[in-house]
Amino acid sequence: MKLKDKLLKKFHGQIKKQFNNDTEQIDFSMEVSKCILRELAAELDRLVSLRELLIQSEVSDDKIHQEESQTLVLQWADELSSQQQKRKQETTQMLTELKTTEDHEDSQNLDKEQRLQDAKMILSDWTWKLKSKETVKLGEECKAVLQDLCKQWKKGKLVNILPIMDFIIRILLQENKTEESMLKQWFKSEKVFRKAGGLYVPTPVWNCITRHPAEVILDPQTANPNLMLDKDGRSVRTKTHEESITNPWNDYQRKHSKYDGWMCVQAKKGYTTGSYYWEVDVNGKYDWRIGVVKESAPRLGYVNMNTKAGYWTLRLQLGSLMALTDPVTKLNYIALSKIGVNLDIEEGRVSFYDSEKRRHIYTFKTHFMKSERIYPVFGTVETGRALRII
Structure with a gap:
């Protein structure tokens, strides 16, 4: 654990140094994608208090696809940006609406590379804020989902760790961690990974999907x-x-x-x-x-x-x-x-x-x-x- 903390501290220092260097263009490569995912995974592993996940050690090269990871980084950053704008809107609605319009217009002119750079900075800032927390309460439904996913991962039935990370992060971003919000976040993850095919549905989610059986009779x-x-x-x-x-x-x-x-x-x-x-x-x-x-x-x-x-x-x-x-x-x-x-x-x-x-x-x-x-x-x-x- 000491070695782990030392490595993370060194990594955070390098990333922070890069972020403060406005003149240097950082290539959003495969390695950077994996670094961001590892950084988030380490914090999630600590915060959710489910040591069985072993996310950090399992985020290996052959299980991360650059296109998938970059897509998730953009989506997570958009969600964070949306929440930040929502909080500002409570106090300065008119200014926020104007800023949102300007940001939207500016985003149309930014290429994907620039958007990825911005997203990386947003996620890094969020990760540093996570460090100030000792733990988070996910709710029984969410915890049950993660426990089931852990079991399937250990059995080798999950070929990609990204859906688990995506689900955890989406849940952490929600203020009300109810069963309804859990389902909505799972379906969002399901949509993201539909191209991969065969995304495993954890038991609590499956029970919600099947709880209203229809009596189908052919006409x-x-x-x-x-x-x-x-x-x-x-x-x-x-x-x-x-x-x-x-x-x-x-x-x-x-x-x-x-x-x-x-x-x-x-x-x-x-x-x-x-x-x-x-x-x-x-x-x-x-x-x-x-x-x-x-x-x-x-x-x-x-x-x-x-x-x-x-x-x-x-x-x-x-x-x-x-x-x-x-x-x-x-x-x-x-x-x-x-x-x-x-x-x-x-x-x-x-x-x-x-x-x-x-x-x-x-x-x-x-x-x-x-x-x-x-x-x-x-x-x-x-x-x-x-x-x-x-």
Whole structure:
């Protein structure tokens, strides 16, 4: 510990010396990125009183990507700057608003390199302020999240320490460390690291996501005539040739709510408010479409079933997993058995998870109109294996 303190003291002295030298341009390189992260990690390790984290020793070269670390540095600095401006606004609102406008205009003219330099100074100043504190209270929910993350890190199930650091720092920046604020900060971290894929969801967060299970029953009145639904309305597959001897289109009547192009069906119940969770068994399947659709979205013919049309779905087709944005977002394909879907109307969020491994797959962020319902929607072209709602 003495050696650790001596090294940190030496490092702080070097950084402070560099910051005071206005004439010298500091290259925001990979090494500087890692130094900033190590410095923050050391303080976080001390403040949160969770020695199991061992953040400082684990922030190694092969686990830090320059682009990720620089992105986080900018975001943390923006959050700190925002809070500082908010405090000033309480006493000098007019002056602060003027300064905010000027700062915003100036920031548009600064290149990324300059913004990174400014962010580094903001974070360094914050780190020095942390040193004056002996400890901080995170709240039971936040502490439980960190303890679970520690266990997963020790088991080798977390390949990147940055999400843990990001979550801790975001929590420390919040004045009210409630369960609601914890969830919001976790979802922010989830969004930052979605490109990395497979971000592990700690137990307390997972319990919050799944605490409002939806009873999803498929609506035969919306199903493509070539689909076969079980009597319980919990599974769907495409009819075989033998099952289609009697032409399923004989009594077909075209209406807006019925799919007559894509092999899809929606749930009977839609939602205008609240948060809901359901799971779908996709084990062994090579083709499926899972997500939600708004009430006014087109259903007839072979329409573009993407976010622009009012669909928020994932699609597995010929071994390729994609989020049907506009344009399509290709995702890293991993073998999946169960898909968890979390719809949050108020937050405008549709998130997908590998529910068995409790890992994040993708999140759509949007704004739902309260005037229309949002329905779970499903699709498959396979005849041998059904898509089943658990």
